[in-house]
Amino acid sequence: xxxxxxxxxxxxxxxxxxxxxxxxxxxxxxxxxxxxxxxxxxxxxxxxxxxxxxxxxxxxxxxxxxxxxxxxxxxxxxxxxxxxxxxxxxxxxxxxxxxxxxxxxxxxxxxxxxxxxxx
Amino acid sequence: xxxxxxxxxxxxxxxxxxxxxxxxxxxxxxxxxxxxxxxxxxxxxxxxxxxxxxxxxxxxxxxxxxxxxxxxxxxxxxxxxxxxxxxxxxxxxxxxxxxxxxxxxxxxxxxxxxxxxxxxxxxxxxxxxxxxxxxxxxxxxxxxxxxxxxxxxxxxxxxxxxxxxxxxxxxxxxxxxxxxxxxxxxxxxxxxxxxxxxxxxxxxxxxxxxxxxxxxxxxxxxxxxxxxxxxxxxxxxxxxxxxxxxxxxxxxxxxxxxxxxxxxxxxxxxxxxxxxxxxxxxxxxxxxxxxxxxxxxxxxxxxxxxxxxxxxxxxxxxxxxxxxxxxxxxxxxxxxxxxxxxxxxxxxxxxxxxxxxxxxxxxxxxxxxxxxxxxxxxxxxxxxxxxxxxxxxxxxxxxxxxxxxxxxxxxxxxxxxxxxxxxxxxxxxxxxxxxxxxxxxxxxxxxxxxxxxxxxx
Numbered sequence: 373x374x375x376x377x378x379x380x381x382x383x384x385x386x387x388x389x390x391x392x393x394x395x396x397x398x399x400x401x402x403x404x405x406x407x408x409x410x411x412x413x414x415x416x417x418x419x420x421x422x423x424x425x426x427x428x429x430x431x432x433x434x435x436x437x438x439x440x441x442x443x444x445x446x447x448x449x450x451x452x453x454x455x456x457x458x459x460x461x462x463x464x465x466x467x468x469x470x471x472x473x474x475x476x477x478x479x480x481x482x483x484x485x486x487x488x489x490x491x
Numbered sequence: 492x493x494x495x496x497x498x499x500x501x502x503x504x505x506x507x508x509x510x511x512x513x514x515x516x517x518x519x520x521x522x523x524x525x526x527x528x529x530x531x532x533x534x535x536x537x538x539x540x541x542x543x544x545x546x547x548x549x550x551x552x553x554x555x556x557x558x559x560x561x562x563x564x565x566x567x568x569x570x571x572x573x574x575x576x577x578x579x580x581x582x583x584x585x586x587x588x589x590x591x592x593x594x595x596x597x598x599x600x601x602x603x604x605x606x607x608x609x610x611x612x613x614x615x616x617x618x619x620x621x622x623x624x625x626x627x628x629x630x631x632x633x634x635x636x637x638x639x640x641x642x643x644x645x646x647x648x649x650x651x652x653x654x655x656x657x658x659x660x661x662x663x664x665x666x667x668x669x670x671x672x673x674x675x676x677x678x679x680x681x682x683x684x685x686x687x688x689x690x691x692x693x694x695x696x697x698x699x700x701x702x703x704x705x706x707x708x709x710x711x712x713x714x715x716x717x718x719x720x721x722x723x724x725x726x727x728x729x730x731x732x733x734x735x736x737x738x739x740x741x742x743x744x745x746x747x748x749x750x751x752x753x754x755x756x757x758x759x760x761x762x763x764x765x766x767x768x769x770x771x772x773x774x775x776x777x778x779x780x781x782x783x784x785x786x787x788x789x790x791x792x793x794x795x796x797x798x799x800x801x802x803x804x805x806x807x808x809x810x811x812x813x814x815x816x817x818x819x820x821x822x823x824x825x826x827x828x829x830x831x832x833x834x835x836x837x838x839x840x841x842x843x844x845x846x847x848x849x850x851x852x853x854x855x856x857x858x859x860x861x862x863x864x865x866x867x868x869x870x871x872x873x874x875x876x877x878x879x880x881x882x883x884x885x886x887x888x889x890x891x892x893x894x895x896x897x898x899x900x901x902x903x904x905x906x907x908x909x910x911x912x913x914x915x916x917x918x919x920x921x922x923x924x925x926x927x928x929x930x931x932x933x934x935x936x937x938x939x940x941x942x943x944x945x946x947x948x
Contacts, residue, residue, distance in 0.1 A: 438635035445758040
């Protein structure tokens with residue numbers, strides 16, 4: 373069974389890049405442009421994992437993370453942000469991984485693989 | 492979004508091309524240790540170089556329902572239940588904080604918090620905000636969840652934002668419903684010396700008693716090796732096979748560890764309870780969890796450790812009545828460990844006798860401000876503020892809260908009378924268990940409780 377990954381990212385180009393690369397990994401992809409959309413999608417179609425940007429217009433990644441923890445505590449979340457500084461924030465500690473954005477997606481892919489094949 | 496490089500910790504410009512030295516203003520405004528989201532700051536700068544105590548936040552869990560103390564908890568949270576005539580139960584824990592030098596305190600409330608909130612506002616406003624000191628009462632905010640507190644650990648989880656703002660290095664977690672005197676600073680020192688993730692304060696109890704408590708099994712270094720609730724065969728203290736370490740529900744956590752463990756726990760289907768879930772799991776997982784042997788600051792003749800869980804009407808009654816004994820186990824008269832309370836204005840206690848037929852007899856009792864005892868007999872009683880006891884009444888072995896009026900010729904014994912109750916002349920309470928049970932709540936051992944504002948004809 374293929375895993376379903378929800379990508380939450382406001383930058384369209386980046387989202388397309390992730391979508392393409394992760395689809396090549398064999399994942400089914402769901403897309404959301406901000407936190408509210410992500411929660412709506414997650415409520416309809418339960419994802420296997422979430423890749424979550426933090427700085428987004430509308431609901432940001434930190435609020436989204438809290439709400440996901442409430443509605444889908446069992447779904448692993450990977451924070452994927454350009455800012456290492458958020459790692460100090462306790463509210464990001466409920467994420468299963470914290471990845472600083474890079475043009476090389478190897479870490480993101482490896483982390484997804486690890487989290488989805490843990491169970 | 493165009494994410495340019497920005498980071499809160501990115502204040503190091505030394506490797507860049509030579510620049511003019513930063514102005515003193517800039518150096519001041521951007522200290523190298525700036526935390527993420529230094530939101531309200533709480534006068535951190537005003538605290539100066541911080542001691543371990545100053546880097547410690549206290550979280551008082553005051554959200555329990557106190558069902559077993561009903562009806563004293565009918566209109567108030569358990570920590571707000573009056574104790575010893577002029578105190579509330581929470582005053583003991585807060586006095587311990589103050590006497591220990593801990594001045595940053597959050598009281599987490601949930602049920603019936605109005606009385607507690609008012610009490611804290613009126614009594615504990617003595618902290619100085621300019622020095623970064625405060626006692627704040629926090630009801631559930633539903634910041635990150637849509638539920639009430641599901642357990643002690645969940646209460647902390649729901650207040651992670653507060654920890655985020657404060658950034659303490661250590662967190663003291665305690666219940667607001669125990670009577671004891673303790674220097675939390677000594678426990679903090681113990682925690683730091685052991686490089687502990689978690690320290691659990693434990694009192695020594697006989698093995699037989701430990702079967703109904705949370706018990707810590709420890710090695711010779713006091714590191715906890717097992718933690719069980721209500722064990723059939725309680726682990727004993729090394730070198731002392733007669734006693735066990737019972738958890739006092741009082742913990743010191745290193746903050747990072749606390750945050751990690753409550754987040755882990757909230758993702759699991761547990762009772763979200765420190766004693767039942769978090770501590771056993773930490774012990775099993777190899778975290779550094781230590782038992783701190785309770786050091787009692789209470790000075791009494793017996794030398795017995797004093798720590799009371801006021802869980803039931805009976806234990807509440809006994810702990811109160813200790814105070815009227817000749818030499819109470821719990822010492823309210825010790826200048827070195829004062830217990831603060833709400834100071835209420837009012838005239839001194841007055842006694843009126845009408846010789847020779849109506850003398851006042853008041854023996855072995857605590858009498859509070861504004862009370863009047865008029866031609867009545869009061870024996871072994873705790874009489875709260877502004878009570879009025881009328882002629883020929885005989886009141887013994889009883890606890891009267893504020894503003895209780897006892898009519899003429901009443902005979903009352905072994906009763907707890909809550910606030911604002913007027914007992915009509917000639918009423919008899921505590922002499923006929925069957926009659927008492929028809930009208931009032933009566934504990935198993937026969938203590939009659941008359942609830943707040945009850946109207947009797």
